[in-house]
Each structure stands twice: as C-alpha cells, then as structure tokens.
Amino acid sequence: MAICNATYRLYFHPLAKFPGPKLAAVTLWYEFYYDCIKGGQYTNEIGRMHQKYGPVIRISPHELHVNDPQFIDQLYASGGKKRDRYSFAIKSFGVDETHFGAVPHDLHRARRIHLNRYFSKASVLQLEPLVSNYASKLCSNIKTHAGSGKPIDLAAAISCFSTDVVTEYAFAKSFGCLEDPTFQYSLHAAITAMGKSINWIKHFPILLKIMLSFPDSVVSLLDKDLGIFYKFRSDMDAQIIKVKNEQIVHNKESSMLPRTIFHELMAADLPGAEMSMKRLAGEGQTLVQAGTETVTWALSVTICYILLDQNVLSKLRQELQSAVPDPNSIPSWNALETLPYLISLFLRFSPLIAVIQEGLRLSYGPATRLQRSSPIEPMRYESSDSKICYEIPPGAPVGMTSVLIHHNEDLFPESKAFRPERWLDEKGQRHHSLSQYMLTFNKGSRQCLGINLAYAELFIGLATIIRQLGGSLQLYETDVGDVEFHHDIFVPGVKPESKGIRVLVLDSEAPVG
Numbered sequence: 001m002a003i004c005n006a007t008y009r010l011y012f013h014p015l016a017k018f019p020g021p022k023l024a025a026v027t028l029w030y031e032f033y034y035d036c037i038k039g040g041q042y043t044n045e046i047g048r049m050h051q052k053y054g055p056v057i058r059i060s061p062h063e064l065h066v067n068d069p070q071f072i073d074q075l076y077a078s079g080g081k082k083r084d085r086y087s088f089a090i091k092s093f094g095v096d097e098t099h100f101g102a103v104p105h106d107l108h109r110a111r112r113i114h115l116n117r118y119f120s121k122a123s124v125l126q127l128e129p130l131v132s133n134y135a136s137k138l139c140s141n142i143k144t145h146a147g148s149g150k151p152i153d154l155a156a157a158i159s160c161f162s163t164d165v166v167t168e169y170a171f172a173k174s175f176g177c178l179e180d181p182t183f184q185y186s187l188h189a190a191i192t193a194m195g196k197s198i199n200w201i202k203h204f205p206i207l208l209k210i211m212l213s214f215p216d217s218v219v220s221l222l223d224k225d226l227g228i229f230y231k232f233r234s235d236m237d238a239q240i241i242k243v244k245n246e247q248i249v250h251n252k253e254s255s256m257l258p259r260t261i262f263h264e265l266m267a268a269d270l271p272g273a274e275m276s277m278k279r280l281a282g283e284g285q286t287l288v289q290a291g292t293e294t295v296t297w298a299l300s301v302t303i304c305y306i307l308l309d310q311n312v313l314s315k316l317r318q319e320l321q322s323a324v325p326d327p328n329s330i331p332s333w334n335a336l337e338t339l340p341y342l343i344s345l346f347l348r349f350s351p352l353i354a355v356i357q358e359g360l361r362l363s364y365g366p367a368t369r370l371q372r373s374s375p376i377e378p379m380r381y382e383s384s385d386s387k388i389c390y391e392i393p394p395g396a397p398v399g400m401t402s403v404l405i406h407h408n409e410d411l412f413p414e415s416k417a418f419r420p421e422r423w424l425d426e427k428g429q430r431h432h433s434l435s436q437y438m439l440t441f442n443k444g445s446r447q448c449l450g451i452n453l454a455y456a457e458l459f460i461g462l463a464t465i466i467r468q469l470g471g472s473l474q475l476y477e478t479d480v481g482d483v484e485f486h487h488d489i490f491v492p493g494v495k496p497e498s499k500g501i502r503v504l505v506l507d508s509e510a511p512v513g
C-alpha cells in the first residue's frame with residue numbers, strides 16, 4: 001500500500017512534474033522532521049531547496065512553494081480572483097469558525113466583511129487617543145526602572161502595550177497588562193510558548209484538543225507562560241458573555257454602549273452558527289493573537305536596530321525634539337504623518353529615509369509560508385527570462401515566505417543589514433518599486449485586517465518611546481543575534497540561547513546630537 005502511494009505521488013500526482021526532494025514529494029514526515037525534530041527549521045530548509053531546485057518547488061506531497069517576488073501579486077490576488085487557504089496549515093490555530101480560519105474564499109469574504117469597518121482608518125483615528133494613553137503608560141512604567149542597573153525585556157514591555165491597545169480597542173476593556181510596571185503579565189513569552197507547539201499541532205491536530213482539555217490551573221502549574229495565555233482565553237470568554245448580556249440590555253433600553261467587535265458582529269444580524277460563542281470567542285482570540293506579537297516584534301526589532309545605530313537614533317531624536325517640544329504631549333497619528341524623518345520611517349506615507357519600513361522588513365510578520373490555492377482557475381508561473389513556466393493546478397496550495405523574499409539579494413542587497421537608505425531611490429525619493437515586495441502585512445484579499453491599527457501603534461509608540469526615553473535607553477548584552485531570524489514558530493524565532501532584547505534605563509538622558 002505504502003509503495004502504491006509513493007508511486008502515485010512520485011509519478012501520477014498532479015504535482016508530480018514539480019521539482020524538489022523525492023522524499024518530500026512522497027511523505028509528510030519530511031516536513032515533520034524539519035518542523036518538529038529540528039525545531040522550526042523547514043523555512044530554512046525550503047530556502048536551501050530553492051537554491052538547488054529553482055523558483056517553484058514541491059515541498060510536500062500536497063504543497064508547492066514559490067520564491068520569486070514577481071509571483072506575489074498572482075498568489076496574493078485581490079479583486080475578483082478567488083484564493084482559498086490551505087486547511088492543513090490553518091487547522092493548528094483551532095479557529096475554524098473565524099474569518100481567519102475560513103478556508104474557502106467566499107466564506108472568508110462573508111465573515112470578514114463585517115469586521116472591515118471596525119478596522120478602517122477612520123475607526124482607528126477615532127480611538128487613537130487610547131493608543132497615545134497606553135504609549136505614555138508604557139513609558140512611565142519603563143521609567144520606573146531608571147537607574148536600577150537591571151535590564152528590562154523590551155519585547156515583554158512592548159507586548160503589554162500592544163495587548164492593552166488591542167484588547168481595549170476590540171473589547172472596550174484592556175487586559176490591564178500595563179498595570180504591573182514589571183511587565184510580568186506580558187503575553188510575549190506566552191505566545192512564544194504557544195508558538196513552540198504550533199508545528200506539532202499542525203502534524204498532530206489531536207494535541208490541540210488534549211491541550212485545551214486541561215483546566216487553566218493545571219496548565220499554569222505545568223508552564224507559567226502558557227498559563228497566562230490560558231487565563232487570557234478564559235477572561236475573554238467572560239468578556240464575551242458580558243457583552244452578549246449588555247447587548248440584550250442595549251436592545252431593550254436602546255442606550256449607548258461602548259463599541260466592541262462583538263457588538264459589531266451582533267449588529268450584523270448573522271445566522272445562528274455565525275453568532276455562536278465559539279465564533280465570537282474565536283474572533284476575539286484571533287485578534288489578540290494576530291494583533292499583539294506582530295506589533296510587539298515589529299516595534300521591538302525596530303527600536304533594537306535604532307539603538308544599535310547612533311546616527312539613526314540621533315537624527316530621529318533631533319526631529320522629534322523640535323517637532324514635539326513637550327515630550328508628554330505626543331501629536332496624533334495624522335500630525336505625526338507630517339514629520340519628515342518620522343514619516344520616512346513608515347515610508348507608506350512619505351518619500352524620506354525609511355527606518356520603520358526596514359524594521360518591518362526585518363521583523364517579517366509571520367515567518368512561515370502563507371499558502372493560497374486557486375479553487376477554479378489554474379495559476380501560471382513564468383520566470384522573468386521565460387525559461388521556467390508552470391501551470392499550477394487548481395486547488396494546489398502554494399506558499400511564499402516573507403523571510404525568504406525579504407532576503408532576496410537582488411532586491412535587498414546585504415539583506416541582513418539594517419539599511420533604511422535602501423528605501424530611497426537615487427533622487428532621495430520613496431523607492432516605489434521596492435515596497436511592492438514587502439510581505440510583512442501580506443497582500444490581497446486576506447491582507448492583515450489590523451494594518452491601520454498597527455501603523456497607529458507603530459507611529460505613536462515609536463514617537464513616544466524615542467521622544468521620552470530615546471536618550472536613556474541602552475542595549476544590555478544584546479546584539480543583532482537577538483533579533484535575527486533563526487527558526488519559524490509561525491512568528492519568527494530567534495537563536496535558542498538568546499536572553500531577549502534587554503535594555504538598561506539610565507538615570508539621566510544623553511544630550512541630543
């Protein structure tokens with residue numbers, strides 16, 4: 001039987017014509033070995049396979065991978081083109097009922113449409129003061145460590161900020177992570193702990209059921225970080241029940257209530273199953289997971305690189321000092337968009353030097369491949385010299401990976417280096433052609449839902465931290481090795497011996513310049 005199966009997969013399968021290691025084409029155990037035994041090394045292995053077999057390869061019996069930036073727009077298409085998810089990869093999140101977990105294109109569209117308005121730029125601008133408040137609170141907390149001589153974990157601190165923002169934004173009640181200035185309620189370590197199991201769950205989905213069947217108290221005893229994550233899930237369920245009850249009161253008394261995504265979904269008057277507790281809890285969980293670690297890592301990596309480069313730090317501090325005379329009064333996101341150097345950090349809005357764009361490039365967003373398949377029409381791949389052409393059969397999942405595209409040396413020479421100037425053309429203007437190859441937020445119909453909120457957090461968070469603390473933060477036993485990609489646990493994993501991005505908070509500020 002096994003021999004028949006292997007023969008079919010090698011010679012008669014619709015993907016049989018695609019190059020790649022024979023073993024990967026025959027069995028999923030190949031992927032399992034790199035995912036689980038080698039600890040998240042399949043992304044690196046896929047990079048090596050591309051060097052050997054070319055831009056389009058078969059990485060498992062069922063899946064292809066492309067490493068050619070010109071294919072981005074076709075794979076992550078928008079408009080009328082349908083793109084399904086790959087259920088094997090998405091099941092490990094256990095959120096089948098959500099828009100994120102919806103495999104078919106049409107189901108995803110039907111679910112996401114009710115959330116788009118909530119995350120539009122106009123909605124984010126309305127709730128922007130809360131981002132500013134939490135950014136100031138984060139800085140006050142960091143300042144309490146001034147002169148202690150003990151380093152703080154920057155990602156843990158920033159995670160408290162991003163978690164409080166996203167939970168307040170979506171559920172009208174923050175988890176209060178910033179209430180503790182020692183940052184011990186940070187979800188950063190918890191999400192990393194969850195990430196470690198994600199590859200195992202992908203191959204053995206039963207593990208998720210087993211893990212979820214444990215009571216919170218047992219999980220906390222087994223793993224403190226995982227316990228924090230479980231507590232967050234329980235808190236969120238309680239929050240949804242509260243909102244559901246409020247909704248009933250709201251309907252009866254028609255009073256104004258704080259807006260939450262649950263109110264938004266309930267107002268959409270969806271059919272029963274689409275309003276189930278499982279769906280609502282899943283959407284809440286997805287938002288927190290998608291909206292915390294991504295922002296945390298992007299901001300932490302960017303600040304780490306800024307602190308490693310005194311020129312960038314000094315220029316940014318100078319601009320912020322003259323544009324924001326009172327450090328406790330950080331301008332709105334709209335106003336910050338008019339600051340040339342800071343704007344340039346976010347490139348999306350401006351033509352100048354692009355530190356944040358570079359930070360986003362080197363923080364990757366998800367570090368794993370994001371698969372799509374075209375359910376009806378075949379996709380067509382053609383290399384730029386037309387020497388390699390493939391018709392990709394409908395239904396075949398194809399992935400591309402930010403970690404590989406962002407290190408394409410033709411697009412990003414010395415790709416491991418943090419070089420904001422690469423985002424400028426020879427006239428010092430925005431390098432338009434380059435930004436189309438950024439996969440940090442992905443592209444197309446399933447592009448990041450929270451991109452506006454993410455940019456607001458990045459703008460306001462960075463401006464506040466650098467304006468208030470730029471002269472008193474000093475990296476402590478931290479170098480690029482603590483932010484560079486090492487392995488893939490859906491989010492980027494760093495070298496196992498890393499102790500994190502650690503910073504000392506000095507008593508006095510270094511002068512600007």
Ligand code: HEM
Nearest residue numbers: 100290291294295298365370440441442446448449450454
């Ligand atoms: C720097 C910060 C962020 C980055 C780099 C990022 C990146 C991404 C990427 C690459 C995807 C596509 C995933 C896929 O195709 O499987 C995605 C999806 C998503 N993101 Fe973000 N994200 C960020 C911040 C946020 C925030 C703040 C939120 C919301 C609170 C959010 C909510 C979501 C949701 C709900 C999805 C699923 C969208 C869908 O499947 O239609 N993200 N994000």
